[in-house]
Amino acid sequence: MTSLLTLPAMCTLVAVYKRMPLKIIFVAAYLCSLTLLIDTKPQVLSIPVTRHVDNEQVKSSKALVGNENITNQGNAFWTGSISIGTPPQSFIIDFDTGSSDLWVPSASCTGSSCANKNKYNSAQSSTYRANGSPFSIRYGDGSYAVGHFDNDTVTFGGLQVKNQVFAEATSEGGFEGSISDGLLGLGYQRISNGEAPVFYNMWAQNLIPQALFSFYFNPIISSGGELILGGIDTGKYQGLITISVGGRTFCVNCSAIADTGTTLILGPTAQVQALNTYLGGTYDQSSGYWTIPCMNRSTSYYPNVTFTISGQMLTLNVLQYVVVWGRTGAWTCGLVFVNASLTDLKGAPFWILGDYFLVRYYSIYNLQTNQVGFAKSISYNVFNSWYYDYTLFPNVTAPPTAASTTTSGTTIQAPPAQVQERQLRQVQAPPAQVQARQVGL
DSSP, X not given: OOEEEEOSEEEEEEEEEEEETTEEEEEEEEEEEEEEEEESSOOEEEEEOEEEEOGGGOOOOOOOOEEEEEEEETTTEEEEEEEETTTTEEEEEEEETTOOOEEEEBTTOOSGGGTTOOOBOGGGOTTOEEEEEEEEEEOTTSOEEEEEEEEEEEEETTEEEEEEEEEEEEEEESOTTOSOSEEEEOSOGGGSSSSOOHHHHHHHTTOSSSSEEEEEOOOSTTOEEEXXXXXXXXXXXXXXXXXXXXXXXXXXXXXXXXXXXXXXXXXXXXXXXXXXXXXXXXXXXTTTEEEEOOTTOOGGGSOEEEEEETTEEEEEOTTTSEEEEXXXXXXXXXXXXXXXXXXXXXXXXXXXXXXXXXXXXXXXXXXXXXXXXXXEBTTTTOOOGGGGOTTTOTTOOOOTTSOOOOOTTOOBOOOOGGGOSTTOOSOOSOHHHHSSOOOOO
């Protein structure tokens, strides 16, 4: 029997529409009912995370759980490595819970978006099997990949998935200069191009003991994180979830999805504007962020923001809900809450909890029970060194294990809000149009 984790915050896995200008787009999503409030007079409660054994959720397997190391790319996205074929051909991949296809550049791709990328060459793989079905995908920022499907062996996290259908892109656009070669979707099969996604086959081929995966994101730039396939890393979350209660409410019984393919936190325009205004933010058109004055301010000046999911409250403090850039004596703080016009199947607006939320809460996705769970990450209070600069929040003291603080004259560059979405580079568009990955029908 395998020990499972029961988390106090659970959500239902569903499919939703992302309704964007001029198009309706369909994505896999983990939908939660949430309440958003500002914590002005916090009280602290401790709720234990309970472990139990559930035979109905365990599939017999002698295989080990897969562990895929992932890398923080500038706090914009996390990448990992996979290989395809025999002998293995390696690729740097962006893992995305908001889509379901696996694609990599083809050896026949010669466009600028394919330049300096690792490319799949079917002629060099003894396990390649022809498929030939056409593949096409377009994202909300205008980027795209077009090609055809193949069958081959895909390996990542130490697990080898045989006869996996994937796409080799013979043409792509909008990915110039991207660190990753391609994308591996971890969403529902219903939103793929018809093929069974890699994780589905991993489960079907008895490579993992449970049909779940979990993410740990480390907020320190260029540091490591991990994707656990078929299990949970109990060392990456804390045994108690601390909850703040009280304050002003901005959203009641709203819907939200957890998406590793989105960097910031997106919400309905009216609600985000009300929230950001209450936090003291003003919209800065040059950066695309709502910014707040943070020079020489105590963190106590700003309230906590709490998301209530399935009755449990998950809190972000000001250090966790701002993007900081600049240099000593000239810092700018941008709020991670961004306007977006997104609606679900019933036409109701919803929020997207992207990486700035997920980096603080270890996330677990169970395709068998259609649920996602959250637990407080061991990196909940970990920040990059410039957050400890004495001219920023003077009451914040760097822990002994923190990296040395930013020295005078060192400038920290923050990606503009327009490029927070996966693979998006220098696209001049309102944040609502580009903050989340959209999968085209």
